Amino acid sequence: MARGRRQIPYRPSWGGDPIPGLYKCPDGRWRINATGQKFTEHDERRAISKFRQWEAQHKAGKDKFTVTVAEVPSGDGAKFPQRKRVQN
Numbered sequence: 001m002a003r004g005r006r007q008i009p010y011r012p013s014w015g016g017d018p019i020p021g022l023y024k025c026p027d028g029r030w031r032i033n034a035t036g037q038k039f040t041e042h043d044e045r046r047a048i049s050k051f052r053q054w055e056a057q058h059k060a061g062k063d064k065f066t067v068t069v070a071e072v073p074s075g076d077g078a079k080f081p082q083r084k085r086v087q088n
Contacts, residue, residue, distance in 0.1 A: 007033045013044060022051045034058075 009018035
């Protein structure tokens with residue numbers, strides 16, 4: 001269970017969509033919320049680009065998965081009995 005304050009997504013100065021997972025520290029550095037890793041980049045657009053590259057590398061393997069679905073036998077359903085509904 002997560003504890004602590006919820007991280008607010010960074011909002012670029014030019015507007016646009018918020019960037020969840022990135023935080024600009026008061027000392028001028030940038031922090032990746034998932035790891036706590038800090039980096040220095042003076043240009044805001046470059047910092048966002050660097051974060052997006054990091055995000056793509058770390059999410060590349062997590063989104064891919066395979067689901068195998070077993071075939072259901074056709075017929076009258078004798079092998080799979082129906083559940084009885086109970087009325088309240």
